[in-house]
Structures are given as C-alpha cells and as structure tokens.
Amino acid sequence: MLEIKDLHVKSGDREILKGVNLSVADGQTCILFGPNGSGKSTLLSAIMGCGTTEITQGQILFKGQDITHMTVDERAKLGIGMMMQRPPNITGVKLGDLVRATAKDNCGDDVISEARDFKMESFLDRDINVGFSGGEIKRSELLQLAAQKPDFVLLDEPESGVDLGNIDLIGKKVHDLLYDTKPCGGSKANRSVSSLVITHTGQILNYISADTAYIMKEGRIWCTGRPMDLLKDIREKGYGECIKCRLVKM
C-alpha cells in the first residue's frame, strides 16, 4: 500500500526527516511511536503532501505509484486520508457542507444522517473547527473521513486531548473507519483500510489491532516490532533505552 524510501524532509534550513524507510502493507495498521519533536507529524504531512516542508531526497510510493511530488488533492483522490491533530479553523464553511462536498460514492446524505452516532449532528451547521473542543475536533475529523472513505488513513494522535467520556466513542469510530463495519451506500464489501497511526499513550490500541510499530527519533526510524512489545519497552525504559538497544543490535 505505502512504501517510503530514504525520505529526507527539510523545514527552512533544518532537516527534520533524515532518511526514513517505512512500509505499510495492504490492510495493515502500523503504529508510529516517538518522542515529541521526533518528526512523526512531519512524516504524516509529507505523505499527505501538506505543510511548508520540502522533500529533498527519497521517494513515497502509494499503490505502486510515485506520489512524492503529487498535489494534496491528487493523493486524496488516490485514496489517502488524514485525521489531523490540529486542523485549521475555516470561518464560514459549514461542517455539513464540507462532508457533502467531499463524500465519495454519493454517500454524503448517509453520512450526514449518521452524524448523531458521532455526536456531531448539532455541529453540521457550524463553521469547521471554530470553537470546537479537543473531542469535537476528533469527532468532526472522523465524520469527514467516514464520507471520504480513504483506502489508507493517517491518524495523528487520535486520542490526544480527548476526555475519558469521549475516548470510547472516538476509539470505536476509528475502528469503524478501519474495518468498515457500517458500509456506506449499501455496499457490503468487507473493506479493510490500511493506516499509519501516531500515538503516545497507546490508548487507541484498545480499539484497533495493530500489526507493526515503528519507533522514530530525531528524524529516523530506529526500531520496528510488535506494537504491544514496543509500547511496553517504551513505558518501562523510555525512548533513550529503546534506541540504545537497537544500537547494540546493530
């Protein structure tokens, strides 16, 4: 589904990603761990094609196509979707209008009618993200993605800033997004969506089954393994030790 080869990304004069190699197989869920400032969000932005960063070297392949220099909408049309951590406010653009305008397979009305399940029905006529709380932003992103129906989804800290009352709903909606338990437009195809998920706490792992995890630090991938194993190591030893372990092995 996704293959990243020796990716170097610069922001201004500073190199953020220093040769990232990573792949996500069809139908797989991959987790990206790493301390703050390690370049995880930059990697997600580079895959989506947004942000002010510049790819200086390397390649991003999606469904076998080189998308390294494609525009954001071309990538979206190929099937990439993103749940942003801090999406921008857009005054005057209503959430419901955006959902309708971007819905795939004419599923806009179906998704709108499901807005209640996302606890978003009273937000459809509101300006996107304007005055939304942490949990509301997540639910809004998930509602939009439910309409967009990507084949591969980038989730940037889906559980961050969410209170305990909301975490269950958001976790379930992330699950639905990846496993398509409620097919849209009547299609019964058991679609399994691939994903790359950034998480710090690992809470989201209670809702989705992840296949592989990567640890990123200082713009590089240092380690890969089973998500629960890596999470346990990070919890017990911290990122510094994790990387040392890898260095010894090398």
Place this chain on the structure above:
Amino acid sequence: MQTGEDVKKALDKKAAYGKDIDIDRFEEGERDVKQIDEIEDSGDLKETMDHVGVTDQEDRLGTIIFIDNGMSHCSNKAQDGVELLSTQEALKKYDWVKDYMWKAIDPSKDKYTAKTYLENSDGYFIHVKEGYKAKYPVQTCMLLNKNKSIQNLHNLIIVDEGASLEIITGCSTTHHSNDALHVGVSEIYIKDNANLQFSMIHSWGKETGVRPRTACMIGKNGSYTNNYILLNPVGSLQSYPVANLNGEGASCAFNTMCLAEKGSNVDTGGMAVLNAPDTNAQIMSRSITKGGSMIARGRLVGNASGAKAHLECRSIVLEDGGTTLAIPELEAHVADVEMTHEAAVGKIARDQVEYLMSRGLTEDEAIAMIIRGFLAGSIEGLPPSLKNEIDAAISKANLGN
C-alpha cells in the same frame, strides 16, 4: 432651506470619496421606457435580471423595475399593507410625501445628489403601512440600458410604526450599456418599532460608474439591515450609506461583500451615527481584491450614552498588483459609549486550502469554498433568498488560480 441656486452651485462639487466623474459626459437617461407586463416576457432583460436575483417567482410580494430613468413595471400582491409607486406618482398622490424628500440627504452634498435634485428625478416609492409585517420581500430592479447616459433615480422608502419589510434590489447594466453612470439617491425612513432589511446585489459593466447615495433615519427600537453585494467587475463604484439611529434602542447592521477585479475601482463602506441612548450598530465588511483597487471604509459616531457598536473590515488579497485599503474610524462625543473595530488584510491561509484538498477538493474548489465562507458565511442575517445568487456570482468570478 435649500434653494435651486444653492444646489446648482453643487453641480461641480466633487464627492468626499471616490474618483471624480465628469457628469457632463453623459446625457440624461430616457424617462419614456418600454413597459414590461410580466418578467417572463421581458426577453433578453430576463437573463440580466436573473443575475441580480430579480425573479418572477411567487415568493415576491411586489416588483418595481426601472429601465434608465423611467418605471417599466410595478406590480403589488399586498395592496393592503404595502404601497408601491414611482416617486413622482407618490408626490402627486399624497401631499405628505414631499415632507420626506431631501430630508435625510442634503441635495447639495455633491454633484450627484445635485444632479438628481435638479432633474427632479423619478424613482421607486415603497410605503409599508403601520403594523404591517410583510411575509415576502419586495424586489426592485434598476437597469441601465443606454450607453453614455446617466441613470438618475430618487427612491423613497417609508416603513411606518411597527411594520417590517425586506427589500431586494438588483441593479445591472444590459448589454447595450457599459460606459454609463448610475446615480441612485435613496432616502429611507424607519419609524418606531419598525424594521427593514435592504439587500442590494449588483452586477455592472466593466466601465460603469456607480454612485449610490443612501441615508436612513431610524426611530425608537427600529432596526435597519443593509446588505450590499458586488461580485462582478465594475468601472468605478463609490458607496457610503449612512444610518442615523435617532430613536432610543434603534439598531443597524451593514454587511458588505465586494470583489475588486483588475480594472475595478471600488470604494465602499458605511457610517452609523448613534444619536440616541442604547443604540446599537454593526458594520461588517468582507472584500476580495483580485488586481483591482478596494477601499473598505467604516465609521461609527457615538453621540449618546449606552451606544454600542462594532466595526469589522476583513480583506483577502488574491494576487499582486491591486490595492487594498481598510479605513475603520471611531468617533465618540460622550463618555458612556463602547465602540470597537477590527481590520485585517491578508492572503488565503495555505493550511486551510490544504486541509480541504486533503479531503479531495481541487485547489480551485478549496479556494472557492473558503472565499464563499469568508464572504457569506461569516455575515449573520443574510437572507437565504440571496444565497443562490451569491453562490452563482462567486462561481462566475472564478476566484481559484
């Protein structure tokens, strides 16, 4: 009292704002014009009217159409509550009408008002009777049909005590006319507890000069909303309507959305004069500059205690080359007032465009959606009936890159 001589002297008087226009270059427009019985039978004029929201649909209470300087159509489905006439007919029919003429606007204000006064211009007359609350809007349409001519109109709107009305005015040039001048003097009187929502949607020629002169007198607890929409190229437009909040608790709102394309010179805004206690005013302006010249003005004058007002001018600059100037002004003459303003000029935020593109919209679609939101969505109280016209105008303006 003004005399004809005083006003004659004002024929050379340049306006306070906007590029000066030589009015002698134009001949006075015709008064004897083609009569339209039904909008749907108006031939090629129908399309022109469509573009500025003038329709033959059921949901209009009445319609007045002016072509150049003559009334071409006047129909009214609500004779019991609203009277629609031409201003000259009204002056003949009622003795009291003259008491409203040139009371809100000084005829020697500038050359355009002077010309209108001296030509004894006709225009539309709308009178809403005491307590009548109109369910549907009245529409008026001002068409400039002759090249090298001046359309001089003097409109009078009176909303009597406790009454309410919405007016939608579509102004446009036909394909016969481009290098022409529209001067529309509108005097509006909103009595105690009455309200008026006045929406203007305009589509002019690339060389047309436009000089509306609007002033409104508002009584106790009366309210006035002025929506002004210009999303098509224009030669030179200068508009600065004034609302005088004369009665306690009166309120007004000005919402302006304008586009200045290359070659367009737009100078627009509004002034609210808060003359009575506890009055309230809001001036919101949203403008887009695409290579043209745009001035967004706003002025609040606080003359009485408890006056509250807010002024907001926001502009998006789409490309280099044009000029964007925001001029917010606050003026207070008493202590107990609260007046604020905000002004912002900038480009469309890249992160917003990319966010929408990440959902699959093209860059042009994303920009159009953001601009539509910027113009229409951020202004409260726009009549839903105008939404389609605004959307169509935005699509036509092709604001993507």
